[in-house]
Amino acid sequence: MRIIIIGAGIGGASAGIALARLGHEVTIYDRMRENKPVGAALSLWSNGVKVLNWLGLSEQVAELGGLMDTMSYVDGLTGETMCAFSLAPVTERTGQRPYPVARADLQMLLMETFGLDKIHLNMKMVGIEDDGEEVTVTFANGETATCDLLIGADGANSITRDYVTGGGIERKYSGYTNFNGLVAADPRVGPLDRWTTYVGEGKRAAVMPVAGDRFYFFVDVPQPDGLPYDKSEGIAPLREAFGHWTGGVQALLDSIDPAVSFNRVEIWDIDPFHTWVKGRVAILGDAAHNTAPDIGQGACSALEDTFVLSIMLGSNTISIEDTLKRYEHSRTDRAADLVLKARKRGEETHDYGGDLTESWYASLRKESGENVLRGIIGNIVDSPINLGGAVLD
Numbered sequence: 001m002r003i004i005i006i007g008a009g010i011g012g013a014s015a016g017i018a019l020a021r022l023g024h025e026v027t028i029y030d031r032m033r034e035n036k037p038v039g040a041a042l043s044l045w046s047n048g049v050k051v052l053n054w055l056g057l058s059e060q061v062a063e064l065g066g067l068m069d070t071m072s073y074v075d076g077l078t079g080e081t082m083c084a085f086s087l088a089p090v091t092e093r094t095g096q097r098p099y100p101v102a103r104a105d106l107q108m109l110l111m112e113t114f115g116l117d118k119i120h121l122n123m124k125m126v127g128i129e130d131d132g133e134e135v136t137v138t139f140a141n142g143e144t145a146t147c148d149l150l151i152g153a154d155g156a157n158s159i160t161r162d163y164v165t166g167g168g169i170e171r172k173y174s175g176y177t178n179f180n181g182l183v184a185a186d187p188r189v190g191p192l193d194r195w196t197t198y199v200g201e202g203k204r205a206a207v208m209p210v211a212g213d214r215f216y217f218f219v220d221v222p223q224p225d226g227l228p229y230d231k232s233e234g235i236a237p238l239r240e241a242f243g244h245w246t247g248g249v250q251a252l253l254d255s256i257d258p259a260v261s262f263n264r265v266e267i268w269d270i271d272p273f274h275t276w277v278k279g280r281v282a283i284l285g286d287a288a289h290n291t292a293p294d295i296g297q298g299a300c301s302a303l304e305d306t307f308v309l310s311i312m313l314g315s316n317t318i319s320i321e322d323t324l325k326r327y328e329h330s331r332t333d334r335a336a337d338l339v340l341k342a343r344k345r346g347e348e349t350h351d352y353g354g355d356l357t358e359s360w361y362a363s364l365r366k367e368s369g370e371n372v373l374r375g376i377i378g379n380i381v382d383s384p385i386n387l388g389g390a391v392l393d
C-alpha cells in the first residue's frame with residue numbers, strides 16, 4: 001500500500017518506520033527546511049520506550065537515555081529537600097527503564113532509521129482530497145502526491161485535523177510558559193542521576209540527566225499568553241522569576257547559554273475529541289491529542305498511536321476505512337485520559353488560585369515516594385503496548 005505521512009516528528013517518523021517494516025511504500029513530507037526540533041529534550045516513560053524497543057531501537061535509545069535513578073522535590077525558596085526516592089519501582093513494575101533523551105538525538109535516530117531519502121523537507125501540505133479510491137495531497141509549491149492512506153502527523157496546529165473533524169477545534173492556553181534547554185550536568189543543581197524539581201510560588205525548575213553528561217532543564221512560569229519576548233532578552237525572564245530562589249536554581253541559571261540551548265514555549269493543549277479519521281485519512285500524535293507536558297506523555301502517546309495503527313493495519317483486512325475506524329476506536333479514550341491527567345497535574349503545579357498548589361506542596365513534605373510513583377506508573381499501566389496485562393504488581 002502507498003502511504004503518505006505528513007510530519008517527520010516523533011509521531012510521523014515512528015509511524016514511518018513501523019509501516020515500512022510491514023512492507024508498505026511510505027513517504028514522509030514535512031514543511032520544515034531542516035531538522036530543528038522545538039524543545040531540547042523529553043522524558044520517554046516506559047510506554048514510549050517500549051514502542052521504540054518494538055521498532056528495533058532498544059540499544060540506540062538506551063545509549064541516548066540519561067540514567068535517571070532517583071527523583072526529588074526541593075523547596076525552591078529554601079533549598080529544603082521535601083522528598084527524595086528511588087525510581088526503580090517504575091522499571092520493576094512496568095518492565096522498562098524510562099529515559100530522558102535529547103530531542104534532536106531522538107529525532108535524528110528516527111529519521112535516519114526510516115531513511116532520510118524518503119523524507120521530503122520544505123513541503124508544506126495545503127490541501128487533501130479523498131475520492132474513495134486514493135488520497136491526493138497538495139503542497140504549497142503546487143506539487144501533488146497520491147496515496148492509498150494519508151496519515152496526518154502534522155502536530156498541534158494540524159491541517160489534517162481540520163480535514164477529518166470538519167474544523168472548529170481550538171487549542172487552549174494552559175496558563176504558563178515553559179523555558180527549556182540543555183546544560184552541562186552540575187551537582188550543584190542536583191545529583192547527576194536524579195530528576196530534581198525545585199518548586200514554589202506556583203513555579204518549578206527541574207533538571208533530568210540525558211546522555212553526554214548533560215542536564216535537560218525545564219522551568220515553568222505561570223503568566224498570560226502572548227507576552228512579548230525577544231531572543232535578545234535571553235534568560236532575563238528567568239532571572240526575574242527565580243532571582244530570589246535557592247543556590248541550586250541560581251547555579252542552573254548561571255549554566256544556561258541562550259545562544260547554545262534555550263527555548264521558550266507557551267503551553268497549550270486541546271480538549272479531547274474523538275474523531276480521528278475520515279475515509280482514508282487519519283491523524284496521529286499531537287494532531288490528535290495535543291497534550292500539556294505536565295506528565296511527560298505527549299510523545300509517548302504519539303508512539304502508542306504508532307503501535308496501535310501498525311498493529312491494526314497489519315491485522316485487519318476488511319478495508320482501509322474500516323481499519324482506521326478500529327484505530328480511532330482503540331485510541332481516543334486512552335489518549336484523552338492522558339490529556340486530562342496532564343491538565344489536572346498542571347493545575348496542581350502552577351497555582352492558578354485556591355489552595356490546590358499549597359496542599360500539593362504540603363503533601364510533598366510527607367511523601368515517601370509511593371503516591372508519586374503510583375501516579376507515574378498509573379500513566380503507563382493502560383498503555384496498549386502492555387497488551388492488557390504486562391505490568392506486574
Ligand SMILES: Cc1cc2nc3c(=O)[nH]c(=O)nc-3n(C[C@H](O)[C@H](O)[C@H](O)COP(=O)(O)OP(=O)(O)OC[C@H]3O[C@@H](n4cnc5c(N)ncnc54)[C@H](O)[C@@H]3O)c2cc1C
Pocket residue numbers: 006007008009010011012013029030031032039041042043044045048123124125126153154155156157158159178180265284285286287291292293295296297298299300301302
Ligand atoms: C515543552 C514541552 C515538553 C515536552 N516534554 C515531553 C516529555 O517529556 N515527554 C513526552 O512524551 N512528550 C513531551 N512533550 C510532548 C511532545 O513534544 C509532543 O507530544 C511530540 O513531539 C509530538 O510529536 P508529533 O510528531 O505528533 O508532532 P510534532 O513534533 O509537532 O511534528 C509535527 C511535524 O509536522 C510538520 N508539519 C506541520 N504542519 C505541516 C504541513 N502543513 N505540511 C507539512 N508538514 C507539516 C512540522 O514541521 C513538524 O515537523 C513536550 C512538549 C513540550 C511543548
